[in-house]
Amino acid sequence: MTVDLALIIGMVVLYAAGIYQLLERSFTRMIFGFMLVGNATNLLIFITAGMPGLAPLRTEGAAPEDYTDPLPQAFILTAIVITFATTSFMLALLYRSWRLARVDTVADDHEDIALRTVDPEADDEVFEPDDSGDTEFGPEFEASLGDDDLDDEMVVRT
Structure with a gap:
């Protein structure tokens, strides 16, 4: 099986340009990048x-290996539908964003900015032996788990 080098180069260029566009802050460029990645996947x-x-509809008695496999064609049609639906949803989000805020860029919210300034060493919990019986679910959860709650009918057979 030989593959056309131009198709591979075109696919790589579409993936590279699409991923570059997806990393931009403009929502319109993200949509274009998503469309490029979708087309590269189809390719x-x-x-x-x-x-x-041969087309699968021909009935001239050809050998089964002479026919084209229809499964990749079905995959491409499915990928086209998924890309179209997701692109139309993203366009609706862009339209809504433009109508409400008149902005096209994706801005950081306060939580994103706060995560950038967190010191990972200061966030570590220190284990204290006195708290070893405590759980995040509270004392009523600890009390409900006892040895009498285990099933007596469960027997390990050897």
Whole structure:
């Protein structure tokens, strides 16, 4: 099986440009990047489909290996539908964002900014032996788990 080098180069360029666009702060560029990645995925499925063969509708008595596999074609159609649906949803989000705030960029909220300034060493919990019986669910959860709650009918057979 030989693969056309131009298709592989085109797929790589589409993936690279799409991922570059997805990393931008503009929502419109993110949508374009998502569309490029979707088309690159369709091209990847097309490349991996193998050599073209006869249409499955021909009934001239050809050998089964002479026919084209219809599964990659079904995958591409499914990928097209998923990409279209997700793109239309993202366009609706962009329209709503533009109508409400007149902005196209994705801004950091206060939690994102706070996570950038957290010192990872200062956030570590120190284990204290006095708190070893405490759980986050409270004392009523600890009291409900006892040896009498275990099933007596469960027997280990050897």
